[in-house]
Amino acid sequence: MNKLILPVAIFVSVIIAGKIAEHFALEGSWKIGLLCAVAACVQIAVNRIQRAPRQKAQR
Numbered sequence: 001m002n003k004l005i006l007p008v009a010i011f012v013s014v015i016i017a018g019k020i021a022e023h024f025a026l027e028g029s030w031k032i033g034l035l036c037a038v039a040a041c042v043q044i045a046v047n048r049i050q051r052a053p054r055q056k057a058q059r
Contacts, residue, residue: 006046013042 017038021031 002050005050006043009046010039010042013038 014035017035018031021034026034
């Protein structure tokens with residue numbers, strides 16, 4: 001179950017960011033750059049959230 005959290009979170013956030021980019025009429029490389037930045041931020045955030053309970057348990 002935990003293995004599905006990251007792909008689903010990235011998928012949902014990129015879809016939402018894509019809709020927002022369409023609303024503001026971003027085109028080409030700006031839209032791709034925004035989607036990549038959103039995916040990277042979500043990956044970092046989910047990894048930190050998932051890692052936090054493990055680090056507390058090891059102490």
